[in-house]
Amino acid sequence: MFKELWRQRAELIAADLERELRATKSLDENLLRAMEYSLLAGGKRLRPILLMAAADSVGVSGEKFIKVADALEMIHTYSLIHDDLPAMDNDDYRRGKLTNHKVFGEATAILAGDALLTLAFEVALRQKEVAPEILLEVLKEISTAAGVAGMVGGQAIDLHAEGVKIDFATLKLMHLGKTGALFRAAIRSGAILAGATAQKLESLTCYAENFGLAFQITDDILDVTGDEKILGKPTGSDAKNLKSTYVSLTSLDEAKKLAAATVEAALDALKNFGDEADFLRELVKYLVAREK
Amino acid sequence: MFKELWRQRAELIAADLERELRATKSLDENLLRAMEYSLLAGGKRLRPILLMAAADSVGVSGEKFIKVADALEMIHTYSLIHDDLPAMDNDDYRRGKLTNHKVFGEATAILAGDALLTLAFEVALRQKEVAPEILLEVLKEISTAAGVAGMVGGQAIDLHAEGVKIDFATLKLMHLGKTGALFRAAIRSGAILAGATAQKLESLTCYAENFGLAFQITDDILDVTGDEKILGKPTGSDAKNLKSTYVSLTSLDEAKKLAAATVEAALDALKNFGDEADFLRELVKYLVAREK
Numbered sequence: 001m002f003k004e005l006w007r008q009r010a011e012l013i014a015a016d017l018e019r020e021l022r023a024t025k026s027l028d029e030n031l032l033r034a035m036e037y038s039l040l041a042g043g044k045r046l047r048p049i050l051l052m053a054a055a056d057s058v059g060v061s062g063e064k065f066i067k068v069a070d071a072l073e074m075i076h077t078y079s080l081i082h083d084d085l086p087a088m089d090n091d092d093y094r095r096g097k098l099t100n101h102k103v104f105g106e107a108t109a110i111l112a113g114d115a116l117l118t119l120a121f122e123v124a125l126r127q128k129e130v131a132p133e134i135l136l137e138v139l140k141e142i143s144t145a146a147g148v149a150g151m152v153g154g155q156a157i158d159l160h161a162e163g164v165k166i167d168f169a170t171l172k173l174m175h176l177g178k179t180g181a182l183f184r185a186a187i188r189s190g191a192i193l194a195g196a197t198a199q200k201l202e203s204l205t206c207y208a209e210n211f212g213l214a215f216q217i218t219d220d221i222l223d224v225t226g227d228e229k230i231l232g233k234p235t236g237s238d239a240k241n242l243k244s245t246y247v248s249l250t251s252l253d254e255a256k257k258l259a260a261a262t263v264e265a266a267l268d269a270l271k272n273f274g275d276e277a278d279f280l281r282e283l284v285k286y287l288v289a290r291e292k
Numbered sequence: 293m294f295k296e297l298w299r300q301r302a303e304l305i306a307a308d309l310e311r312e313l314r315a316t317k318s319l320d321e322n323l324l325r326a327m328e329y330s331l332l333a334g335g336k337r338l339r340p341i342l343l344m345a346a347a348d349s350v351g352v353s354g355e356k357f358i359k360v361a362d363a364l365e366m367i368h369t370y371s372l373i374h375d376d377l378p379a380m381d382n383d384d385y386r387r388g389k390l391t392n393h394k395v396f397g398e399a400t401a402i403l404a405g406d407a408l409l410t411l412a413f414e415v416a417l418r419q420k421e422v423a424p425e426i427l428l429e430v431l432k433e434i435s436t437a438a439g440v441a442g443m444v445g446g447q448a449i450d451l452h453a454e455g456v457k458i459d460f461a462t463l464k465l466m467h468l469g470k471t472g473a474l475f476r477a478a479i480r481s482g483a484i485l486a487g488a489t490a491q492k493l494e495s496l497t498c499y500a501e502n503f504g505l506a507f508q509i510t511d512d513i514l515d516v517t518g519d520e521k522i523l524g525k526p527t528g529s530d531a532k533n534l535k536s537t538y539v540s541l542t543s544l545d546e547a548k549k550l551a552a553a554t555v556e557a558a559l560d561a562l563k564n565f566g567d568e569a570d571f572l573r574e575l576v577k578y579l580v581a582r583e584k
Contacts, residue, residue: 027445027469030452035440082406087398106379107451110402111444114374114409118439121413125432132424139431140417147410148327152403153319159399160322177319 002282009052009063010045016066017073020123026115034104034112035119039077041095047072047186050208050283054190057270057277058200064129065193068138071124072186075146078116081109083155096232117146130193138189150181163242168249172213180212187211203269210266211284217259218288220245224252231292259288294574301344301355302337308358309365312415318407326396326404327411331369333387339364339478342500342575346482349562349569350492356421357485360430363416364478367438370408373401375447388524409438422485430481442473458536464505472504479503495561502558503576509551510580512537516544523584551580 017039026032048069052062062069084091084099085106091099101109124142127135144150154177161174187208191201222231223238224247238245246255266284270277309331318324340361344354354361376383376391377398383391393401416434419427436442446469453466479500483493514523515530516539530537538547558576562569 024440026440026448027442027465028440028448028452031440031445031448078406082402085402087402108448110374110377110379111448111451113406114370115440115444117406117409118435118444121431121435122439125428125435132428135428136417136424139413143410143413143417147414148316148318148320148323148407150319152407152410153323156318156320156323156400156403159403160320173319 002279002286005279006049006283009049012063013045013048013066013069013073014040014042017070020070020119024119024122030104031108031111031115034100034108035116037103038081038100038112039074039116041097043073043095045073047076047182050183050186050211050280051190051193053279053283054187054196054204054208055194056190057204057273057280058191058194058196059276060194062190062194065127065190067127068124068135068142068189068193071120071142072182072189074116074120074123075142075151076182078113078120079151079155081113081116085109088155088159127193134192134195138192141185141188141192145181145185150177150185151179152177154178154181161244164244165242166244171244171246171249175212175216179216180209183212183215184208200273203272206269207266207280207284210262210269211280211287214259214262214266214284214288217246217255217262218290220247221252221255221259222290222292223247227291263288294571294578297571298341298575301341304355305337305340305358305361305365306332306334309362312362312411316411322396323400323403323407326392326400327408329395330373330392330404331366331408333389335365335387337365339368339474342475342478342503342572343482343485345571345575346479346488346496346500347486348482349496349565349572350483350486350488351568352486354482354486357419357482359419360416360427360434360481360485363412363434364474364481366408366412366415367434367443368474370405370412371443371447373405373408377401380447380451419485426484426487430484433477433481433484437473437477442469442477443471444469446470446473453536455534456536457534460541463536463538463541467504467508471508472501475504475507476500492565495564498561499558499572499576502554502561503572503579506551506554506558506576506580509538509547509554510582512539513544513547513551514582514584515539519583555580 021036051065051069051072055062055065080094081100083089084094085101092102093099100112124139154174157170157174158178184205187204188201191204223235226235228235246258263284267281270281313324313328343357343361343364347354347357372386373392375381376386377393384394385391392404416431446466449462449466450470476497479496480493483496512530515527518527520527538550555576559573562573
């Protein structure tokens, strides 16, 4: 049920992303192909899924807000394209496919990222059936989370953290930015779009922050304990690259305990929610138990 | 009077950009410094100035809309930072200063551009005293102009146009995207924010399109006839780089005639406007007569 709904919605989102790309008039065909290459490369569609699930949890079907959901996926995808660039992580593969710049060249990859970030706002602005002031509030959430106080800021911390031992506070701040901020914005946006009360919004924000933390700790654990065949990428790369992680700064055992406690905190944040929040409950449990 | 107002407003805009940067919480100090380095490097502030002048022309002081004006300058600045990157134009200097990546490194320059584009939306969303649906409409104008159908699309055409003879239609489309779209959005945004009638909005759009064309033709002419000392950059670089320009695709004489006709068309578009449009009139005349 939970996984089936996830699969259905991921397909719905992918189809709408494709529709939006086809409806986009680009001055340059090659640029549009580069955007499409990365945006339609599959993936868990976790951020749009979170937005929808947060709306569900306060009693409004999240599928109504697909344009804002699309925008989150576009922002996530642009960040991956830029992150993979030679000047950044210099990665040749992502999800088993050549990275954007390996196929289209660096210049086009930079522009494809820029274009996806811009298109995210264009598409979010196409969201229907939402009061203008609510849409403005959601755009504030998303732009703040994607910028220097969030995702891009976290990336910048990461630049200096390569091969350097950082402290626990810096590690937390880095992940809070790199991945946490957009997860948080996804959940808060879904809640705000669905008209959540202040109290429910606060609870969902608490869920979101613990969700982000649990997600990252699990990532770090999988880099140590994961099965390369299932993961689809080599393990041990954090240790090899002298990357500070939740495992390296504590221990595998401590990291596992922290992950479990964080899931508990996320579930506890939803204690006043009914069945409508079951997807969010299943999701955080699934993500720490995952094998890839 | 005209130049004095321009100078005053450029200072006002620079001061507000600085204020916004200081109010911005960044997870990374170095990233904020990189953004500031390019954003506060001077420049004509032409796009925010155009927005304000368009609002003036329909009887509302454009200074009211400074947050949206800031956003345009941030988008312009991000595009310059990314345009100068080694994978793009590979420029070492801009306005007599080292380019962003020369000072901060490529990775930070990429992120500084990303961050400025994102901050543009954050800051535009802080615009006060505007009805929510009007602000949404303006954000649509700006995001469309900055994306694949506009600025980024024009950049992508430019990538393939290096050292290749392109036809007149492609040249026009490239500039329409690279510079024209954001000029147009600046003027239309100012008009929409000020509550222009549909007829005045249409006239200002016509002005904007001719303004952009006149600006670009003059750029191409100056690369042939300009004084290197006044321009602050070497002339003849278009010919050296086999770049197609309004001069190379016609002749110097034809280009000058086209520039003059375009200014006339821009002025004609304002024929039903009063003194309030004098700044826009002076501006287009000044920009084709300029020496740098």
